[in-house]
Amino acid sequence: MTKVIELCPDRDLINLKFEKYQFCTDEIPIETEIDLKTDVYRLELTTNRDSLLETRLFAFHNHLFKNPYDTSVWFIDKNWVVWRFKNDKHLEQVHVIHDSSEKLQNFLYNPSIGFTSNDIVVLSDGNNCLNLLITDTQEHVKSFILNDAEPGVILDVQYVNAAATVMIVMCDIKSTSEKKITRLLLLTYSWKNVGSKDEYFELTNKEALNVNGAVEYVYIEKCGKYLHSICQDYITFERPKTKQSTNSNKNTEKTGELNIPKYCWSQDEDLITVWLTIDKQHHDKVKVNVTPLELSVTVNGKVLIKGQCQHKLDESLTTWKYEQDTFKLELYKYESGLMWNELIKGDTGGERLPNETLAAEIHSRLAHLCTNQMDNKQGQPCLGFNAEQLEECDLEGKDNLLQRIDLITQENTHLAMLGVNNHVLYTYKTKSGQAICLRHDNDGCLWIAGEVNDSDWNIKHHYTFSGFGYVEASKSNKKFCLSPSDGSYVAILEHTRYIFLYKRPESNVEIGKQWIVDLAMESCPIMGATATNKYLIILTKNKFYRLNMYDIITK
Secondary structure (H helix, E strand, O other): OOEEEOOOOOHHHOOOOOOEEEEOOOOOOEEEEEEOOOOEOOOOOOOOOOOHHHHHHHHOOOOOEEOOOOOOEEEEEOOOEEEEEOOOOOEEEEEEOOOOOOOOOOOOOOOEEEEOOOOEEEEEOOOOOEEEEEEOOOOOEEEEEEOOOOOOEEEEEEEEOOOOEEEEEEEEEEEOOOOEEEEEEEEEEEEEOOOOOOOEEEEEEEEEEEEOOOEEEEEEOOOOOEEEEEEOOOOEEOOOOOEOOOOOOOOHHHHOOOOOOOEEEEEOOOEEEEEEEOOHHHHHHEEEEEOOOEEEEEEOOEEEEEEEEOOOEOHHHOEEEEEOOEEEEEEEEOOOOOOOOOOEOOEOOEEEOOOHHHHHHHHHHHHHHOOOOOOOOOOOOOOOOOHHHHHHHHHOOOOEEEEEEEOOOOEEEEEEEEEOOOOEEEEEEOOOOEEEEEEEOOEEEEEEEOOOOOOOOOEEEEEEEOOHHHHHHOOOOEEEEEOOOOOOEEEEEEOOOEEEEEEOOOOOOOEEEEEEEEOOOOOOOEEEEEEOOOEEEEEEOOEEEEEEOHHHHOO
């Protein structure tokens, strides 16, 4: 059963006295400025890939990647050279993904880099090439080509020590018959012959997960069994593990027996009606349990229906009654007009009945499309829409969902409804987990998911960025929003030129500090950025900047 949790901020960490951020005239020094030998690689969208999901994925792609285990930063240039910058104030070449003699074409996504330890790094060229780098204690780099890769962008990488496997989550955009969706591709590689000369990585599992809308955040737990995500719809598996019904073990083809459903259900735009056959003598022993995401009906401890619903219910309006030997259960949809394909996810024991009233209404609405009579009425012609044009409308107004998914059972273990406005401000990976800053009213609350077990999920509110939720919402030209691991400041970077910096206010402070940095480069977009406790690092098409934040923040 999915455990619905509520992310309630710690009231002791909320500053009710805070009023505003005030501009400071202190200059933030650029400590390092490096002219790049070759421009940073950047893939532009083609005209036939103009959906909202693809535009979003390309527009907000960060070309600068921070290793959380040693705070080094990495990027890839047009010659497919992988560069790394450490604290020694110079760039060093680490690896070359493609040789200059290779004929390369038809790339689908921008390159990306993922880190799972200080020694293991995964590189994607955005197409079909995945490289894994292992660095030994003497800084020697050994590279491996990972087979069966697919085009996409790396979202997270996790090394599972107990199984000696590397798990990679990649994101791409796929077309369905109706519109485009986000696909998460989960690749698991086993490390064979570890430490020997002939060691290699072998693909042992490939799992595809689909979601309507954009994915804000993905994280794999260290044990490799659970996946966290924030998106606007439930994640579904392309190859679901179906639950066997009570009659599934009977071979109806051989015996000729009728496969009688455990229950029947029907729906209209607002209501789902479920019918079950229950003897009158057991009417007083029926127990119904309805939550926003789950439904169970039991009689004398015997389960008739139990599982996760396909979509959300309004449990407060649930009613039921008896009609002779039939138990009638009425469930109200949380989202009116949303038609369900199944009542319980993966349950094949029920039968969906057609709704004659709804079918008649649909027929009347569409009758003009198949009539033999000409419509002589003068008026405005009907407008046609491409399904992709409705993507933004489909996403608008939907709740953000924070899900914890068991990758073995393919079920949600925990779920938090974040609401419409409590979206992700920024995330970053730590050595022990993942940090998520979520908007809460006018503030930004930082949550960290710590070590967990199968039943408990330890996600805790650590600190608050007072007023930052309101500030972030006002930046219409925002490209990146990021913060260092100590949370001392947060930076909003626009697509070109301007950077807005905010120091995290102390408790009970009414006025916070704000700085504005002008890179004075209108024609050169900001392509990447990362934040460390001491520096804000910025990558443009042909320059690398490092701003000293420590001296300003600690004043």
